[in-house]
Amino acid sequence: MYNSSAVQQNVIYQELSNMISFTSDEIQTQRELTENVVKKLLNKMRELSVSGDPVIEEDIIGTGSSFEGLKVREELEFDFMIPICSLSPYSLRPEFGTDKRGMKTILNMFGQIRCIQLHNVIESQSRYYKKPADFKEKFCDRDYLSPKRIREWFQSLADRAVIHIKEKNMDLTFSQQGPARTLKININKQKTISVDLVPAVKTSDIYLVAKPYGGSPEDYYPSNDNLWRMSFSVQERLFLEQKALTLPINSCHRQALKIMKYIKQKERNNVPAPNWSSCLSSYHLKTAWLYLLQQNQHQEWQPSCLRERVLELIIKMIDSLEKKQLYHFFLGNTALLDEKVISDAFLTHHSQGNLLSEMNSDTLQQASSQLRKLQHNLDSMVNEIHQELRHQNSYY
Structure with a gap:
């Protein structure tokens, strides 16, 4: 039995939801600040990239609760997918589910990314890589793009880039939280914003993100180390926007x-x-x-x-x-x-x-x-x- 009427209790629920929510102005202000820092960091990472590295694309994609109006107090966090790609003579092609024999080869909710070297590209198209094997040797495992190698490259590059970013009244550092590498933006030594940056590869429908497989290995799932997790963040935001109408x-x-x-x-x-x-x-x-x-x-x-x-x-x-x-x-x-x-x-x-x-x-x-x-x-x-x-x- 409840101690108060449902109507009176609902008012308390509404007040509580206001107490635990960030205001739109709070989110917007911190979001703009964070996006500015992330873009400067990525620009420096591009400058520090070397032959054979993946290309860090210009667009960054905000994901998660801070971009969906679902964030609750206390700590303010932002998550971004950072799209990457290869240039000719390589093409990245996602693979899901079953092979041609109908056998289950890739875990549900994951995909693999095959790296294919194109043979009919003119020399000028492939000059981004000083030698054809650069990219594949550095980042692929048996023809598949390795999320582990991509994560390690991205984190190392970010560590080297962040020391060049100077922002007034801000300290920028990276911390390790499990497999994730989190950028900490400390403002005036009082407020800290956590920012998770994850490399991602776009497919025709979704993004595949370089987050590790954390489940139990199965004999009939080969190459778990090459699994990329499916991300539906873009689709979730679109679904919520349509529902709101x-x-x-x-x-x-x-x-x-x-x-x-x-x-x-x-x-x-x-x-x-x-x-x-x-x-x-x-x-x-x-x-x-x-x-x-x-x-x-x-x-x-x-x-x-x-x-x-x-x-x-x-x-x-x-x-x-x-x-x-x-x-x-x-x-x-x-x-x-x-x-x-x-x-x-x-x-x-x-x-x-x-x-x-x-x-x-x-x-x-x-x-x-x-x-x-x-x-x-x-x-x-x-x-x-x-x-x-x-x-x-x-x-x-």
């Missing part, structure tokens, strides 16, 4: 996900952290939320429905955990055919990818039980966080 004014869809992300973030800081908050990523929550956005009627995202939608998101996650199935939103989701955010050929060619397939059954069961407890105590937790943040804000 049909949703009610001041719709609660973003607030619902942000509240769940903030609760997860807060729970993960507990010792010990509940399983659901540590084993489930923000991307798991986002995927479940995308399905709700696709399936629900537009009027169900009225501002007055915020509390209901947060509860529905929890229930969706519980159902997914108990069924041990949460399918990738863009792989094999033929309900997207009418949305036109990705090609029909891509949607129909790729089979569904279960985001929970490699998670332990006991872990899934524990996470499900914990989310059921959260479902029944959600109002109490929201009230507690709301009061805590109001108390903190009263000091500023």
